[in-house]
Amino acid sequence: xxxxxxxxxxxxxxxxxxxxxxxxxxxxxxxxxxxxxxxxxxxxxxxxxxxxxxxxxxxxxxxxxxxxxxxxxxxxxxxxxxxxxxxxxxxxxxxxxxxxxxxxxxxxxxxxxxxxxxxxxxxxxxxxxxxxxxxxxxxxxxxxxxxxxxxxxxxxxxxxxxxxxxxxxxxxxxxxxxxxxxxxxxxxxxxxxxxxxxxxxxxxxxxxxxxxxxxxxxxxxxxxxxxxxxxxxxxxxxxxxxxxxxxxxxxxxxxxxxxxxxxxxxxxxxxxxxxxxxxxxxxxxxxxxxxxxxxxxxxxxxxxxxxxxxxxxxxxxxxxxxxxxxxxxxxxxxxxxxxxxxxxxxxxxxxxxxxxxxxxxxxxxxxxxxxxxxxxxxxxxxxxxxxxxxxxxxxxxxxxxxxxxxxxxxxxxxxxxxxxxxxxxxxxxxxxxxxxxxxxxxxxxxxxx
Ligand SMILES: [Zn+2]
Numbered sequence: 001x002x003x004x005x006x007x008x009x010x011x012x013x014x015x016x017x018x019x020x021x022x023x024x025x026x027x028x029x030x031x032x033x034x035x036x037x038x039x040x041x042x043x044x045x046x047x048x049x050x051x052x053x054x055x056x057x058x059x060x061x062x063x064x065x066x067x068x069x070x071x072x073x074x075x076x077x078x079x080x081x082x083x084x085x086x087x088x089x090x091x092x093x094x095x096x097x098x099x100x101x102x103x104x105x106x107x108x109x110x111x112x113x114x115x116x117x118x119x120x121x122x123x124x125x126x127x128x129x130x131x132x133x134x135x136x137x138x139x140x141x142x143x144x145x146x147x148x149x150x151x152x153x154x155x156x157x158x159x160x161x162x163x164x165x166x167x168x169x170x171x172x173x174x175x176x177x178x179x180x181x182x183x184x185x186x187x188x189x190x191x192x193x194x195x196x197x198x199x200x201x202x203x204x205x206x207x208x209x210x211x212x213x214x215x216x217x218x219x220x221x222x223x224x225x226x227x228x229x230x231x232x233x234x235x236x237x238x239x240x241x242x243x244x245x246x247x248x249x250x251x252x253x254x255x256x257x258x259x260x261x262x263x264x265x266x267x268x269x270x271x272x273x274x275x276x277x278x279x280x281x282x283x284x285x286x287x288x289x290x291x292x293x294x295x296x297x298x299x300x301x302x303x304x305x306x307x308x309x310x311x312x313x314x315x316x317x318x319x320x321x322x323x324x325x326x327x328x329x330x331x332x333x334x335x336x337x338x339x340x341x342x343x344x345x346x347x348x349x350x351x352x353x354x355x356x357x358x359x360x361x362x363x364x365x366x367x368x369x370x371x372x373x374x375x376x377x378x379x380x381x382x383x384x385x386x387x388x389x390x391x392x393x394x395x396x397x398x399x400x401x402x403x404x405x406x407x408x409x410x411x412x413x414x415x416x417x418x419x420x421x422x423x424x425x426x427x428x429x430x431x432x433x434x435x436x437x438x439x440x441x442x443x444x445x446x447x448x449x
Contacts, residue, residue: 002027010045028425053087053386055366058307071404085388174231184218203276239283241293261341308334312406333402340415394418
């Protein structure tokens with residue numbers, strides 16, 4: 001007999017409302033509301049909010065980027081995620097030119113399998129588009145890989161796609177029923193900015209050679225592609241309010257976007273610190289007014305979802321290149337911070353509207369973009385019983401973004417979010433902000449059909 005759990009007296013958070021109700025879990029699924037009969041386990045959630053499990057669609061774990069290994073393995077990254085209520089992770093598989101797409105998938109699956117706490121799924125970046133390359137892509141789609149990621153920059157790393165190539169790939173993937181994620185920075189505008197005389201020893205140069213105009217221009221091109229193709233597009237890590245406003249205005253295009261806590265809580269002044277290289281990431285941190293305007297847009301609901309773009313490098317890798325910022329690997333930690341900073345963004349706002357907005361930003365929208373809604377991302381009978389029981393007014397504590405040997409991205413910020421219980425498919429896997437049992441918390445890949 002599967003275990004039945006009843007969560008009593010809590011406030012369930014739906015995407016459009018709050019509701020005081022009991023919640024019955026049966027085995028791996030949500031069974032019913034308002035019913036507590038015959039439960040094996042009772043959880044008292046008085047004074048707590050009950051969210052659908054959080055989903056971070058944009059994380060980099062146990063990979064090699066810019067020639068350096070990431071600081072977080074699947075085990076450490078998914079550990080801090082799950083104890084903070086993130087029950088599903090999205091991560092990336094990038095094909096190398098000398099390997100098949102299947103080999104790239106096998107390699108990534110081997111790293112996550114048996115190590116990932118919580119469920120996970122993959123976004124694929126194939127690099128071969130000849131006939132056999134497309135055959136491999138179609139095979140991957142048949143096996144349940146339905147999100148793909150492309151870049152309008154990083155020509156040197158071999159990741160770049162021109163707009164025309166991109167349009168062709170997007171159309172073909174759309175015909176296969178897939179969604180495409182795009183990193184938007186216009187390569188020509190970046191090259192122009194980088195050809196100016198700049199001081200490569202100064203971390204703040206990074207903000208100047210990756211200007212906001214490059215992101216905005218690329219987003220406009222993608223909106224055009226979306227309009228022409230009818231494809232479903234998702235723009236990752238939008239760092240500019242102008243970019244979000246362009247997407248919001250494109251009512252006739254099926255386009256969504258995400259932004260990340262570092263664009264909402266940090267600005268380019270961090271790059272002027274003596275240790276400014278620790279905050280190098282792409283797109284770069286923006287001006288103070290852009291940061292504030294972006295926060296307003298998130299509060300207004302103009303951004304579909306929040307994701308961490310967690311990409312932690314070791315302290316040594318971040319600090320060593322000192323005299324030339326072009327050698328500093330780009331990326332910051334953020335997984336453990338995501339729910340805390342999302343809540344902080346709505347501090348002082350009316351809970352009746354703020355909490356449902358958080359459920360949209362952290363659960364419902366990411367589940368929709370990943371194609372796993374309504375199995376995930378919502379509280380409804382039949383959905384996976386991935387739940388976060390939390391208090392929004394706990395004691396103030398420092399934010400911890402990563403368990404790896406990497407610099408903290410938000411050393412000056414604190415959080416009052418208290419994670420009381422985390423359920424993964426009906427099993428209680430974390431309590432009081434700590435993982436309970438490593439084995440119980442192991443998840444599964446959602447791409448396999
Ligand atoms: Zn990323």
